[in-house]
Amino acid sequence: MEIESAPGVGTTVRLLFPLREMVMTAGAEEGEVTPPLRILFVDDEPLICRSLKEALEQEGHTVEVADGGGAELGAFRAALERGGPFDVVITDLGMSYVDGREVARRVKEASPGTPVVLLSGWGIFLEEERFPTAIDAMVSKPPRIEELRQVLAQLARDENKEPD
Numbered sequence: 595m596e597i598e599s600a601p602g603v604g605t606t607v608r609l610l611f612p613l614r615e616m617v618m619t620a621g622a623e624e625g626e627v628t629p630p631l632r633i634l635f636v637d638d639e640p641l642i643c644r645s646l647k648e649a650l651e652q653e654g655h656t657v658e659v660a661d662g663g664g665a666e667l668g669a670f671r672a673a674l675e676r677g678g679p680f681d682v683v684i685t686d687l688g689m690s691y692v693d694g695r696e697v698a699r700r701v702k703e704a705s706p707g708t709p710v711v712l713l714s715g716w717g718i719f720l721e722e723e724r725f726p727t728a729i730d731a732m733v734s735k736p737p738r739i740e741e742l743r744q745v746l747a748q749l750a751r752d753e754n755k756e757p758d
Contacts, residue, residue: 595607595608595609596608628743628746628747628750629750630654630655630656631655631656631681631682631746631750632655632656632658632673632678632679632680632681632682633650633655633656633657633658633680633681633682633683633684634657634658634660634666634669634670634673634680634682634683634684635647635650635657635658635659635660635683635684635685636659636660636661636662636666636683636684636685636686636689636694636697637659637661637662637685637686637689637713638661638662638686638689638690638691639686642686642735642736643659643661646684646737647659649739649742650739650742653739653743655746658673658680661691662685662686662689662690662691662692662697664691664692666683666685666692666697667697667700667701667704670683670700670701670704670705671704674704674705679705679708680708681708681709681750681753682708682709682710682711682746682749683697683698683701683708683709683710683711684710684711684713684742685697685698685710685711685712685713686712686713686714686715686735687712687713687714687715687735688714688715694712694713694714695712695728695729697710698710698712698728698729699728701728702728709730709731709749709752709753710728710729710730711729711730711731711732711733711742711745711749712729712731712732712733713732713733713734713735713737714732714733714734714735715734715735715736730749731745731748731749733745
């Protein structure tokens with residue numbers, strides 16, 4: 595347990611629990627587990643970054659955050675070069691420095707098989723012509739952890755499917 599307190603500011607209490615080896619996901623089939631994923635999360639809002647990073651890490655995933663100021667592609671390429679690529683990229687749609695659709699396009703250009711999840715506070719539905727093929731899933735913002743669990747479980751199932 596961590597407690598931080600400052601007069602006139604407030605108190606923050608954190609309960610920390612050990613990470614699980616395998617993650618049982620809501621919406622997953624009975625007995626199905628989603629293995630821990632390496633996730634690159636791209637957003638320019640520090641509060642969203644911190645809260646989503648903590649939530650996903652509590653689910654057993656490893657999360658690296660990039661602020662959407664250009665660092666995301668560097669982090670992505672560095673991981674590829676080290677031989678430990680990200681399993682999934684989650685990116686916000688509307689950021690001050692770069693559009694999430696552009697992040698998705700760049701990720702797919704560098705690694706076509708890496709799934710990209712787009713977060714949008716502008717509504718879950720985009721006009722079809724504006725919904726790029728580089729996006730594998732879309733989640734409304736702020737994201738609910740249950741919805742992210744389902745999306746990550748589906749992406750993991752799709753990744754592990756045998757080709758026809």
